[in-house]
Amino acid sequence: MSQKHLMKGNEALAEAAIRAGMKGYFGYPITPQSELLEYLSVHLNNRGGSFVQAESEIAAINMVYGAAGIGERAMTSTSSPGFSLMQECISYIACAELPCLLVNIVRGGPGLGTIQPSQGDYFQAVKGGGHGDYKLIVLAPNSVQEMADFVYLGFDLADKYRNPVLILSDGALGQMMEAVKFPDYDIEAHKVDKSEWATTGNATGTHKVITSLYIKTEKMEEVNLKLQAKYREIQEKEVRYETVETEDADLVIVAFGLSARVAHKAVDICREQGMKVGLLRPKTLFPFPKDQIKSLAEQVDQMLVVEMNAGQMLEDVQLNVSGKIPVEFYGRMGGLIPTPDEIVNKIKSMYEQYNPMEVTHV
Amino acid sequence: MSDTFNEGITCEFLDDCDIVWDRPDSLLDTRLHYCPGCGHSVVHRLLMEVVDELGIRDRTIGIAPVGCSVFAYNYLNIDMQQAAHGRATAVATGIKRVRPDRIVFTYQGDGDLAAIGTGETIHTVNRGENIVIIFINNGIYGMTGGQMAPTTLPGVKTSTTTSGRDVSIHGHPLKIAEMLALLPGAYYVTRTSVISANHVRKTKKALLKAFKYQMEGKGGVSFVEVVSNCPAGWKMTPVDSNKWLETNVFDNFPLGDIKLPVKD
Numbered sequence: 001m002s003q004k005h006l007m008k009g010n011e012a013l014a015e016a017a018i019r020a021g022m023k024g025y026f027g028y029p030i031t032p033q034s035e036l037l038e039y040l041s042v043h044l045n046n047r048g049g050s051f052v053q054a055e056s057e058i059a060a061i062n063m064v065y066g067a068a069g070i071g072e073r074a075m076t077s078t079s080s081p082g083f084s085l086m087q088e089c090i091s092y093i094a095c096a097e098l099p100c101l102l103v104n105i106v107r108g109g110p111g112l113g114t115i116q117p118s119q120g121d122y123f124q125a126v127k128g129g130g131h132g133d134y135k136l137i138v139l140a141p142n143s144v145q146e147m148a149d150f151v152y153l154g155f156d157l158a159d160k161y162r163n164p165v166l167i168l169s170d171g172a173l174g175q176m177m178e179a180v181k182f183p184d185y186d187i188e189a190h191k192v193d194k195s196e197w198a199t200t201g202n203a204t205g206t207h208k209v210i211t212s213l214y215i216k217t218e219k220m221e222e223v224n225l226k227l228q229a230k231y232r233e234i235q236e237k238e239v240r241y242e243t244v245e246t247e248d249a250d251l252v253i254v255a256f257g258l259s260a261r262v263a264h265k266a267v268d269i270c271r272e273q274g275m276k277v278g279l280l281r282p283k284t285l286f287p288f289p290k291d292q293i294k295s296l297a298e299q300v301d302q303m304l305v306v307e308m309n310a311g312q313m314l315e316d317v318q319l320n321v322s323g324k325i326p327v328e329f330y331g332r333m334g335g336l337i338p339t340p341d342e343i344v345n346k347i348k349s350m351y352e353q354y355n356p357m358e359v360t361h362v
Numbered sequence: 363m364s365d366t367f368n369e370g371i372t373c374e375f376l377d378d379c380d381i382v383w384d385r386p387d388s389l390l391d392t393r394l395h396y397c398p399g400c401g402h403s404v405v406h407r408l409l410m411e412v413v414d415e416l417g418i419r420d421r422t423i424g425i426a427p428v429g430c431s432v433f434a435y436n437y438l439n440i441d442m443q444q445a446a447h448g449r450a451t452a453v454a455t456g457i458k459r460v461r462p463d464r465i466v467f468t469y470q471g472d473g474d475l476a477a478i479g480t481g482e483t484i485h486t487v488n489r490g491e492n493i494v495i496i497f498i499n500n501g502i503y504g505m506t507g508g509q510m511a512p513t514t515l516p517g518v519k520t521s522t523t524t525s526g527r528d529v530s531i532h533g534h535p536l537k538i539a540e541m542l543a544l545l546p547g548a549y550y551v552t553r554t555s556v557i558s559a560n561h562v563r564k565t566k567k568a569l570l571k572a573f574k575y576q577m578e579g580k581g582g583v584s585f586v587e588v589v590s591n592c593p594a595g596w597k598m599t600p601v602d603s604n605k606w607l608e609t610n611v612f613d614n615f616p617l618g619d620i621k622l623p624v625k626d
Contacts, residue, residue, distance in 0.1 A: 024459055050459040052456075052459055058449065058452075059481070060452075062453050062482070063453065063456030064456060065453050066425075066445075067457060070456075070460060088446055199442065199443055200421075200441065201420045201421040201422060201440075201441055202420060202422075202440050207435070207441050208442075209441070210444065211442075211443075211444035
């Protein structure tokens with residue numbers, strides 16, 4: 001294990017990408033992710049990769065398509081409006097099953113919005129974003145350390161499933177400085193054989209084609225069914241989450257990323273004051289920890305979803321709670337971050353309003 | 363159908379004959395979907411002749427666009443990637459930057475390269491990517507049913523300019539090759555056609571040069587524009603469409619070299 005470095009989240013992510021064997025980085029400046037681009041412009045070309053500042057996010061993601069299609073680890077990073085611009089090609093990438101890493105350092109929207117942190121792109125990240133039935137594997141870090149760790153995980157999952165992986169972070173995690181350790185990572189040991197599909201040249205007499213075009217409807221459905229089977233496998237095998245003091249909890253907060261960090265502090269305050277509050281933090285937003293939500297709904301009296309948006313993951317929590325217990329929401333928008341005190345006050349009001357006679361556990 | 367395509371062509375003396383004409387190895391033995399008389403088929407063949415003559419099939423990657431030639435990979439027995447509409451040169455950039463040892467080309471129509479992909483085209487050339495761009499300019503959107511293209515001539519009727527292209531409404535034909543030639547990243551820019559044997563030979567020469575420049579790593583884009591036809595979209599016979607090229611189109615898109623490499 002290497003020494004500790006004090007770095008911004010964006011820089012830690014960029015450094016991890018180089019250490020994970022990324023060969024191609026293609027990006028476009030946008031606040032609050034530009035440090036990522038700047039860091040790689042200095043370091044990537046000297047360390048075995050190729051850095052290109054593209055003319056747009058559209059060009060950048062299409063460069064990723066090409067580089068991933070020839071079998072190299074490739075990545076792009078952006079922030080919300082830029083991620084919207086990339087959606088067409090991400091749909092192509094998902095259908096053509098090209099492994100690559102995408103990073104969205106989310107800022108407040110809609111529109112040009114604000115450069116302050118937000119989680120307003122949850123729906124876009126986990127429900128598709130582009131056209132057609134596809135899914136990204138979505139990782140949600142909550143620290144500078146995880147900004148780095150999820151890069152290795154992301155590239156490995158991308159290669160394993162031939163699927164684009166998205167790190168969904170936010171402007172605060174991108175900008176904040178924390179100590180980070182980079183794990184020992186053997187690039188060669190993590191390499192997977194891509195020779196069956198990567199378009200490196202026709203050396204065998206049989207050519208390889210990367211496409212997402214299937215004019216025959218039956219074939220297009222077949223491709224869709226294959227993708228859906230893959231997504232089911234991912235849902236089954238790759239759920240990752242963290243729990244904090246849920247064992248004896250009667251109220252659980254569900255939050256991801258930066259919100260989960262604030263919520264963790266709120267849990268500590270509640271516990272000091274004698275309230276049995278716990279936290280469930282999904283680390284993977286797709287696959288979503290459905291079973292964990294379902295089993296917590298059997299255990300606790302109430303849930304609170306905390307997000308930096310108008311209530312997006314809330315819908316996935318509600319879906320899995322299926323009306324068994326009350327699910328409340330607390331969120332801030334426009335680039336604002338909820339404070340621990342705000343969350344504690346919300347929890348207190350929930351305890352005050354809670355009437356156990358109305359709830360029956362089945 | 364393709365199995366019986368060459369049925370009947372047999373010769374008992376075949377073993378004793380010299381083969382003077384054959385399908386290039388890299389051109390798959392299958393029937394093309396292109397309309398009769400369409401220039402795509404000829405350029406496909408030339409392209410594969412060049413790949414075979416240079417012996418680069420094992421390291422060549424082609425990018426197919428959106429448009430009639432989206433299915434190029436059904437005919438070209440080389441590794442290919444299909445790109446989103448207009449983004450072929452960005453995809454090519456991604457490939458070439460992570461594998462500079464590969465030979466990379468894009469094959470794009472006028473709607474793809476000179477309308478929706480104008481930004482990618484200009485910036486790829488401006489970065490001087492060491493790739494080949496093959497630009498098939500037939501002045502119309504063929505695949506979507508004959509709409510106005512950025513290169514449609516003034517007065518020409520299409521399904522979106524039913525009274526003829528009025529430049530005061532629709533703008534002017536875009537001479538993108540001349541624009542690109544101004545950029546330092548453009549190494550070789552030429553315009554050819556495939557309307558006759560002579561022109562076909564010139565196009566073959568241009569393609570050979572373009573690929574050789576890339577292999578020599580000269581640095582910069584080699585850009586070959588082929589001014590071609592669309593008999594179905596233009597609602598003309600193949601013969602008439604070639605006549606139209608000679609009498610009208612070449613005046614607006616003059617054939618010949620636009621930018622030649624500076625001598626070392």
